[in-house]
Amino acid sequence: MSLERDLVSPDADGDERAIEAALRPKRLSEFIGQGRVREQLSLVLEGALRRGRPPDHVLMSGAPGLGKTTLAMIIAAELGAPLRLSSGPALERAGDLAAILSTLAEGEVLFIDEIHRMARPAEEMLYLAMEDFRVDIVVGKGPGATAIPLDIAPFTLVGATTRAGLLPAPLRDRFGFVAHMDFYTPEELEQVLYRSARLLGVTLPPDAAREIARRSRGTPRIANRLLRRVRDFSEVRAGGEVSRETAAAALNLYEVDAEGLDRLDRAVLGALLHKFGGGPVGLSTLAVAVGEEPETVEVVAEPFLVRQGLIARTPRGRVATAAAWTHLGLSPPPTAFGASPGGGV
Numbered sequence: 001m002s003l004e005r006d007l008v009s010p011d012a013d014g015d016e017r018a019i020e021a022a023l024r025p026k027r028l029s030e031f032i033g034q035g036r037v038r039e040q041l042s043l044v045l046e047g048a049l050r051r052g053r054p055p056d057h058v059l060m061s062g063a064p065g066l067g068k069t070t071l072a073m074i075i076a077a078e079l080g081a082p083l084r085l086s087s088g089p090a091l092e093r094a095g096d097l098a099a100i101l102s103t104l105a106e107g108e109v110l111f112i113d114e115i116h117r118m119a120r121p122a123e124e125m126l127y128l129a130m131e132d133f134r135v136d137i138v139v140g141k142g143p144g145a146t147a148i149p150l151d152i153a154p155f156t157l158v159g160a161t162t163r164a165g166l167l168p169a170p171l172r173d174r175f176g177f178v179a180h181m182d183f184y185t186p187e188e189l190e191q192v193l194y195r196s197a198r199l200l201g202v203t204l205p206p207d208a209a210r211e212i213a214r215r216s217r218g219t220p221r222i223a224n225r226l227l228r229r230v231r232d233f234s235e236v237r238a239g240g241e242v243s244r245e246t247a248a249a250a251l252n253l254y255e256v257d258a259e260g261l262d263r264l265d266r267a268v269l270g271a272l273l274h275k276f277g278g279g280p281v282g283l284s285t286l287a288v289a290v291g292e293e294p295e296t297v298e299v300v301a302e303p304f305l306v307r308q309g310l311i312a313r314t315p316r317g318r319v320a321t322a323a324a325w326t327h328l329g330l331s332p333p334p335t336a337f338g339a340s341p342g343g344g345v
């Protein structure tokens with residue numbers, strides 16, 4: 001029986017989330033791509049296991065969906081340690097964090113997603129906890145307030161951030177290992193897709209895998225999501241057979257173009273070209289033009305567009321490259337960023 005049939009739940013969103021969770025690799029050896037991070041991390045973990053001590057705190061930075069949560073779960077599994085999950089926005093007050101820290105078991109892995117969004121008082125409490133495995137519980141208010149030190153069990157913090165630049169230096173410096181996660185290559189995404197297809201009981205021909213991988217924005221989460229949409233399309237419109245044609249047709253239907261750009265990516269590019277003549281334009285102005293938060297444009301769309309060589313970040317703002325004009329079917333002006341002096345692309 002395919003994995004997915006085991007996971008049917010009445011709530012469609014829950015179902016998709018359950019499938020995503022079930023597709024997560026469970027051990028480092030199953031984790032595809034990110035070769036350097038994998039090797040560095042395996043040394044950190046192996047060293048700690050040999051010494052019988054919790055490893056150094058680990059910070060992971062990278063775009064959404066590259067596998068940070070998956071890697072945190074793998075760290076706990078490789079160490080044979082329990083895992084506690086939290087996130088920056090949930091840690092509004094120091095007390096929220098103290099409640100977690102004071103109940104950690106020895107060697108437990110504490111994962112804080114979006115760690116850059118943690119409130120300041122919680123962040124300060126974390127400094128002491130990371131360094132001395134201690135928290136100061138403040139009792140009372142005003143001049144009579146006293147701090148009662150409380151020892152906590154040695155633990156490993158795994159922090160994840162999409163915006164490493166926003167982490168204050170004192171916090172960043174307390175991590176013994178920083179893993180920079182990059183976008184995946186199309187070949188790595190094909191491997192992710194074959195693995196997921198096998199778990200979902202889908203037969204995935206190589207040319208279909210290539211088509212989906214190419215359009216997955218370098219991101220495993222997107223690859224898995226597109227695979228599920230292609231499977232739906234193939235089941236409903238093509239008698240269940242997944243092929244390059246059904247993959248391309250499904251992805252066109254879901255407005256994922258041949259380079260993997262989705263609606264937001266194209267909206268950002270379109271605004272940059274049509275409203276601002278190719279830029280330079282500031283991030284917030286661009287975000288208003290597409291009706292999104294600046295953070296969404298900066299974290300979700302921009303890193304991929306920069307990597308694809310479609311936009312450039314300059315000190316004066318975001319600029320469309322000659323390739324961006326071509327991508328939207330327009331001729332680049334001779335002055336376009338990256339255009340050759342003769343006016344060609």
Ligand SMILES: Nc1ncnc2c1ncn2[C@@H]1O[C@H](COP(=O)(O)OP(=O)(O)OP(=O)(O)O)[C@@H](O)[C@H]1O
Nearest residue numbers: 020023024031032064065066067068069070220221
């Ligand atoms: N290296 C990998 N090999 C196979 N599958 C992967 C890999 N990395 C991620 N995935 C898949 O991609 C999905 C998203 O991964 P995950 O939730 O860990 O990303 P994330 O970086 O934590 O994202 P976010 O920061 O948005 O939470 C998971 O369901 C997992 O199945």
